[in-house]
Amino acid sequence: MVKIKNIIPNSTADKAGLKEENKIITINGQKINDYIDYLYQISEPVIELKIETKSGQIKNIKLQRRPGEELGIEFREIVFDGLKQCKNNCVFCFVKQQPQNMRNSLNQMDDDYRFSFLQGSFVTLTNLEQREIERIIDKNLSPLNISVHTTNPELRVEMMKNPRAGEINRLLKLFQKNNIQFHTQIVLCPGYNDREELDKTLADLLDFYPQILSIGIVPVGLTRYRDGLADLRTLTKKEMNNSLEQIKHWQQKAVEKYSENFIYAADEFYLNTEFKLPVYNNYNDFPQLENGIGLTALLNEEIKEINFPDSLTEQKKIAVITSVLGEKALKKFSDSLKHIDQLEFDFKVAQNEFFGESVTVTGLLTAQDLRAEIKKMNKNKYHKIFIPEIVLNDQMKFLDEVKKEDFLDELSEYNLEFVSNIKEFMEVIKNG
Template identity: 35%
Template sequence: MTATCIHEYPGKPARPAARILAVEEGSPADDAGFTPGCVITAVDGNPLRDILDWQWYSDGDEISLSYIDTEGDSGEVELYREEGESWGITFDGALFDGIRTCRNACVFCFMRQLPKEVRDSLVLRDDDWRLSFLQGNFVTLTNLSDEDAELIIERQISPLRVSLHAVTPEVRQKMIGKHAPHGIEMMERLLAGGIELHAQIVLVPGMNDGAELARTLAWAYLREGIRNVGIVPLGFTKHQTRFEKSFDAPEDALAVIEAVEPFQKHAQAERGYPWVYLADEFYCNAYPEGVLAHVPPTEHYGDFSMFEDGIGIVRTQMDEWAACVEAQHRLASTLTEENALVYYVLGEAQRGVTDALLKDSPLDGLLVPLFVKNEHFGGNVDVTGLLCGSDVARAIRGVSAHDFVVVPRIMFNSDGVTLDDMTVDDIRDTAGMPVCVVSCSAAEYLAEIEELVAG
């Protein structure tokens, strides 16, 4: 096997194939001569469709790898390892046969509501059960094949995160499309096979709320394999004409809270945890004044497993802020000594919580939240993570050059780019104002801001 390293393997080897990104020095793969750029096509004759196949077939201490090296030559090699030793291979991605895309027509699909000029990756509608297990994506299971279901059950690949939304056939079909019944069938099949599910409901006014929400929760509660349910409100942009409201009005949000509470109390008494959880927006919208008093306590959220779905973020912020009193005083002292203000850019959804946290703190009037309206997406999009660079640049143009502006890291992807393809340098240039990126965690951003101001 050659040791030549190239960035792309030559030719078009038959898919699926797994490209090696890195090889651990001194590992069995290194000893066998594998290098970045080599492609593994099979383990013991079994093609690799994804990292799950690799983990399953390479579980022993002796394997035969079929490969294509960096010069296009193919072959097979035997690898051996000691008990507990890694093979030493890191692959370039988790899916080797491509992402399985969505075949549904969900009325609430956020990616169908984006501006036409967005980059392609933002409108890629994946519905891949493997990403549900590996990355926590929610999937409908409407494209799950019999072979997929058998494999999941055989290997006990669990838990999975599934989009439930509704259980009445007519409602499901109206919300998801003609393949909706298949998703329910597959949920039942996986549950019968011992697979645990975390379910999500995107709540749409007049469609799956009210009596339908009660039916859906009752159906899910009877299936013990559904470990919990998260409910998130409909999000809509200005780039569509179907929706004009969600649960933004206090009375609408409060109605959902009150409808869910009986299920939570019953589950708490019977199972020891609330089982069904509401996204933070419901509490923030229901109690625009005094929201901190109505957010559930820390123990309500358990291990915060639904944090990425916007469930428990506010409680985490409250707890972190309470634990950082000393850091608040240090930053307040530094800002006073430097006669400076710091503007912290946030989405409008953070207004009630952030204002309340700052009100009785030493940073009141020194750390100034700058709530930015999301004009790029419009609609009811108001969370910090969906802020766009163009809106931020416009909002900070009037800030004094003597003061500091910080933006949360959550606005940027792993490449340092916002949803409208702006870097922090682009924001600086457009606004004509220095901008620094900081964490969203109070313990971190208070220290980062203090270092920025003092430095």
């Protein structure tokens, strides 16, 4: 049975008498295992639900709705029959590099193709059963997001520690044949899938066009919690430079062959080298923002649309807390602030002591690292201390499970402000 989270007021379901405490047994006589099943079953104009009430009574409810009318049922989860767990033991797995007292979602080792289709998470395809492959094809669950890493079957098995990892080329060819589109990612690990292996992987993946929509390449991220894990290191600056040269070569190949580029490197490559960051139009609707690909270009484009004032009405001194990589990404923003009279500002770089110094992105700063940086400051020096809201999840919690409200209470003597973008930041600066 499927638990209901919410019934939208005045919706079809609400008018039919469906309640939040009800549980769905079947829709149109069919058990629904996930949100995909649900969407298929409610596509009919007449929908028959078999439900169990809070008191345990079984009821049948018939719903009728006009085309485009919202049914109005919301669920707690999008998978109702249990999340498919990851069966790999990847040498670069970020989940295994974390302590246990972290946000629950960060310790969840899922590898579910349904999340890939519905929410855009990346999956390895190593735990697919034949019936699931057939379902993907029959229901055209496209596009999927696939973690490839390498098209060398033996190397992929070695990197993932799963004998089924070697099936990647067969599955991609099967999806291509049945017009299932997919985005792909490569986590680049020095000594494993870089250099000649990266060339091979990119050459192989190009052949899946037009079903392949994008190839995202990100450098491996390592924390200090690696006891008992595979011997692995981060890419050096020189290796990042060499990798970008390779990527640039294959980007040109893609343009020559297909008249468009769909190969992208993470911002981290550019920010840690002298390579010029691609401009906004080079990212083609930003298919891999969640992989940190194109965020800086998006930020720089946002800066162009901001009307920075020549001067403020009163003298203000502010601080902006960011990460090592964030400071580099915010250079154009910092330059724009320098031209505002009556505004003094400092960029404060919070070191990631929690995960380790090799983790340099802002989104992985914890409450304890931000707290440590703030407590170094003179509380009377700044009118505002700004913190990027990306450090919080939808429940307003930090990665280390600290609640935003508790964080603000503890540091109430400092004038802290969380902002989600530059426009919001400037509104606070100009108008309070």
